[in-house]
Amino acid sequence: MQTTTLSFNNMHNHGSLFSNVLKARRESFIVQRKWDLPEADGMEFDQYDTPQSRWIAVHEFGQVLAGIRLTPTIAKCGMYSYMIRDAQLGMLDSIPADLLYEEAPVSPNVWESSRVFIAQHVPAHMRADVQKNLMMELVNTARAQGATQLLGLCPAVWGRWMQRIGMDTVPAGPILDIAGAKNRVVQMTIQAALN
Numbered sequence: 001m002q003t004t005t006l007s008f009n010n011m012h013n014h015g016s017l018f019s020n021v022l023k024a025r026r027e028s029f030i031v032q033r034k035w036d037l038p039e040a041d042g043m044e045f046d047q048y049d050t051p052q053s054r055w056i057a058v059h060e061f062g063q064v065l066a067g068i069r070l071t072p073t074i075a076k077c078g079m080y081s082y083m084i085r086d087a088q089l090g091m092l093d094s095i096p097a098d099l100l101y102e103e104a105p106v107s108p109n110v111w112e113s114s115r116v117f118i119a120q121h122v123p124a125h126m127r128a129d130v131q132k133n134l135m136m137e138l139v140n141t142a143r144a145q146g147a148t149q150l151l152g153l154c155p156a157v158w159g160r161w162m163q164r165i166g167m168d169t170v171p172a173g174p175i176l177d178i179a180g181a182k183n184r185v186v187q188m189t190i191q192a193a194l195n
Contacts, residue, residue, distance in 0.1 A: 148189065
Protein backbone atom coordinates (compact mmCIF):
# COMPACT_ATOMS: atom_id res chain seq x y z
CA MET A 1 0.00 0.00 0.00
CA GLN A 2 1.31 3.46 -0.96
CA THR A 3 0.22 6.95 0.00
CA THR A 4 0.93 9.84 -2.37
CA THR A 5 0.27 13.57 -2.18
CA LEU A 6 -0.43 15.05 -5.60
CA SER A 7 -0.19 18.64 -6.73
CA PHE A 8 -0.26 20.33 -10.12
CA ASN A 9 3.54 20.52 -9.85
CA ASN A 10 4.11 16.77 -9.37
CA MET A 11 1.12 14.93 -10.86
CA HIS A 12 3.04 14.31 -14.10
CA ASN A 13 5.39 12.08 -12.09
CA HIS A 14 2.56 9.75 -11.06
CA GLY A 15 1.04 8.63 -14.35
CA SER A 16 -2.73 8.27 -14.20
CA LEU A 17 -3.01 8.50 -10.40
CA PHE A 18 -4.69 11.92 -10.39
CA SER A 19 -7.34 10.91 -12.93
CA ASN A 20 -7.81 7.64 -11.02
CA VAL A 21 -8.48 9.66 -7.83
CA LEU A 22 -11.16 11.66 -9.66
CA LYS A 23 -12.64 8.43 -11.05
CA ALA A 24 -12.70 6.92 -7.55
CA ARG A 25 -14.38 10.09 -6.27
CA ARG A 26 -17.03 9.73 -8.97
CA GLU A 27 -17.65 6.12 -7.93
CA SER A 28 -17.89 7.09 -4.26
CA PHE A 29 -19.91 10.31 -4.46
CA ILE A 30 -21.94 10.14 -7.67
CA VAL A 31 -22.51 6.42 -8.23
CA GLN A 32 -22.78 5.15 -4.65
CA ARG A 33 -24.02 8.18 -2.71
CA LYS A 34 -26.05 9.61 -5.63
CA TRP A 35 -24.74 13.15 -5.13
CA ASP A 36 -25.43 15.62 -7.92
CA LEU A 37 -21.88 16.72 -8.75
CA PRO A 38 -20.05 17.75 -11.93
CA GLU A 39 -18.49 14.92 -13.90
CA ALA A 40 -16.72 14.37 -17.21
CA ASP A 41 -14.96 11.37 -18.74
CA GLY A 42 -15.84 9.24 -15.72
CA MET A 43 -14.30 11.70 -13.24
CA GLU A 44 -15.88 13.83 -10.49
CA PHE A 45 -14.53 17.34 -9.98
CA ASP A 46 -15.62 20.75 -8.80
CA GLN A 47 -14.55 24.37 -8.60
CA TYR A 48 -12.13 23.62 -5.74
CA ASP A 49 -9.89 21.28 -7.77
CA THR A 50 -7.41 24.04 -8.63
CA PRO A 51 -3.61 24.38 -8.47
CA GLN A 52 -4.07 25.72 -4.93
CA SER A 53 -5.21 22.29 -3.69
CA ARG A 54 -3.42 19.04 -2.91
CA TRP A 55 -4.86 15.54 -3.31
CA ILE A 56 -3.89 12.57 -1.18
CA ALA A 57 -4.33 9.06 -2.54
CA VAL A 58 -3.92 5.74 -0.79
CA HIS A 59 -3.36 3.25 -3.58
CA GLU A 60 -2.20 -0.27 -4.31
CA PHE A 61 -1.43 -1.98 -7.61
CA GLY A 62 -2.82 0.97 -9.56
CA GLN A 63 -6.12 0.98 -7.68
CA VAL A 64 -7.18 3.95 -5.52
CA LEU A 65 -8.29 2.83 -2.07
CA ALA A 66 -8.97 6.22 -0.49
CA GLY A 67 -8.52 9.92 -1.07
CA ILE A 68 -8.90 13.41 0.28
CA ARG A 69 -8.44 16.96 -1.00
CA LEU A 70 -6.64 19.73 0.90
CA THR A 71 -7.30 23.40 0.12
CA PRO A 72 -5.92 26.47 1.89
CA THR A 73 -8.56 28.66 3.50
CA ILE A 74 -6.96 31.64 1.74
CA ALA A 75 -7.76 30.07 -1.66
CA LYS A 76 -9.53 32.21 -4.22
CA CYS A 77 -10.70 31.19 -7.69
CA GLY A 78 -13.21 33.55 -9.27
CA MET A 79 -16.05 33.99 -6.79
CA TYR A 80 -15.12 30.83 -4.82
CA SER A 81 -12.82 30.37 -1.83
CA TYR A 82 -13.10 26.96 -0.15
CA MET A 83 -16.07 24.64 0.20
CA ILE A 84 -16.92 25.07 3.91
CA ARG A 85 -16.70 28.88 3.75
CA ASP A 86 -18.67 29.09 0.52
CA ALA A 87 -21.36 26.86 2.03
CA GLN A 88 -21.54 29.12 5.10
CA LEU A 89 -21.92 32.12 2.77
CA GLY A 90 -24.92 30.42 1.12
CA MET A 91 -23.16 29.83 -2.20
CA LEU A 92 -23.68 26.04 -2.26
CA ASP A 93 -27.20 24.65 -2.39
CA SER A 94 -26.11 21.14 -1.45
CA ILE A 95 -24.53 22.04 1.93
CA PRO A 96 -26.45 23.87 4.69
CA ALA A 97 -25.16 27.34 5.59
CA ASP A 98 -25.30 26.58 9.33
CA LEU A 99 -22.52 23.98 9.17
CA LEU A 100 -20.16 25.91 11.51
CA TYR A 101 -20.52 27.25 15.04
CA GLU A 102 -18.31 30.25 14.17
CA GLU A 103 -17.33 32.25 11.11
CA ALA A 104 -15.27 30.24 8.62
CA PRO A 105 -11.57 31.08 9.02
CA VAL A 106 -9.42 32.66 6.33
CA SER A 107 -5.82 32.05 7.36
CA PRO A 108 -2.65 30.68 5.76
CA ASN A 109 -2.33 28.36 8.78
CA VAL A 110 -5.75 26.73 8.35
CA TRP A 111 -6.45 24.29 5.53
CA GLU A 112 -9.68 22.54 4.59
CA SER A 113 -9.94 18.82 3.98
CA SER A 114 -12.77 17.74 1.71
CA ARG A 115 -13.93 14.96 -0.61
CA VAL A 116 -12.85 12.32 1.92
CA PHE A 117 -13.61 8.80 0.76
CA ILE A 118 -12.68 5.18 1.31
CA ALA A 119 -13.46 3.08 -1.76
CA GLN A 120 -16.29 0.61 -1.30
CA HIS A 121 -14.14 -2.24 -2.62
CA VAL A 122 -11.64 -1.93 0.27
CA PRO A 123 -12.12 -5.09 2.37
CA ALA A 124 -13.07 -4.74 6.03
CA HIS A 125 -9.74 -6.14 7.25
CA MET A 126 -7.85 -3.33 5.41
CA ARG A 127 -10.09 -0.37 6.16
CA ALA A 128 -8.44 0.70 9.44
CA ASP A 129 -4.97 0.67 7.85
CA VAL A 130 -6.22 2.58 4.79
CA GLN A 131 -7.89 5.20 6.99
CA LYS A 132 -4.82 5.59 9.20
CA ASN A 133 -2.52 5.97 6.17
CA LEU A 134 -4.87 8.57 4.71
CA MET A 135 -5.04 10.58 7.94
CA MET A 136 -1.29 10.42 8.63
CA GLU A 137 -0.51 11.65 5.10
CA LEU A 138 -3.14 14.36 5.56
CA VAL A 139 -1.33 15.60 8.67
CA ASN A 140 2.12 15.39 7.04
CA THR A 141 1.00 17.21 3.90
CA ALA A 142 -0.87 19.92 5.83
CA ARG A 143 2.14 20.48 8.05
CA ALA A 144 4.45 20.71 5.01
CA GLN A 145 2.14 23.44 3.65
CA GLY A 146 2.42 25.44 6.88
CA ALA A 147 -0.93 24.46 8.37
CA THR A 148 -1.41 24.33 12.11
CA GLN A 149 -5.12 23.48 11.88
CA LEU A 150 -7.40 21.56 9.57
CA LEU A 151 -11.11 22.05 9.08
CA GLY A 152 -13.00 19.19 7.47
CA LEU A 153 -16.55 18.28 6.57
CA CYS A 154 -16.60 14.54 7.06
CA PRO A 155 -18.84 11.70 8.18
CA ALA A 156 -19.90 12.42 11.76
CA VAL A 157 -18.26 9.24 13.08
CA TRP A 158 -14.82 10.20 11.72
CA GLY A 159 -14.14 12.75 14.46
CA ARG A 160 -14.31 10.05 17.14
CA TRP A 161 -12.28 7.65 14.99
CA MET A 162 -9.53 10.25 14.45
CA GLN A 163 -9.32 10.80 18.20
CA ARG A 164 -8.85 7.04 18.68
CA ILE A 165 -5.74 7.14 16.45
CA GLY A 166 -4.30 10.07 18.43
CA MET A 167 -5.51 13.09 16.46
CA ASP A 168 -6.85 16.03 18.44
CA THR A 169 -10.23 16.83 16.89
CA VAL A 170 -13.14 18.89 18.15
CA PRO A 171 -16.57 19.45 16.61
CA ALA A 172 -16.69 22.77 14.76
CA GLY A 173 -20.34 22.50 13.79
CA PRO A 174 -23.54 20.54 14.34
CA ILE A 175 -24.28 17.11 12.89
CA LEU A 176 -26.10 17.67 9.60
CA ASP A 177 -27.92 15.42 7.17
CA ILE A 178 -26.30 16.03 3.79
CA ALA A 179 -27.73 13.93 0.98
CA GLY A 180 -28.90 11.26 3.42
CA ALA A 181 -25.63 11.00 5.38
CA LYS A 182 -24.73 12.34 8.83
CA ASN A 183 -21.85 14.80 8.45
CA ARG A 184 -20.15 17.36 10.63
CA VAL A 185 -17.32 19.86 10.41
CA VAL A 186 -14.43 18.96 12.70
CA GLN A 187 -11.34 20.97 13.53
CA MET A 188 -7.99 19.30 14.07
CA THR A 189 -4.85 20.81 15.56
CA ILE A 190 -1.85 19.64 13.53
CA GLN A 191 0.81 19.95 16.23
CA ALA A 192 -1.19 17.86 18.67
CA ALA A 193 -1.63 15.18 16.01
CA LEU A 194 2.12 14.91 15.49
CA ASN A 195 3.20 14.75 19.14
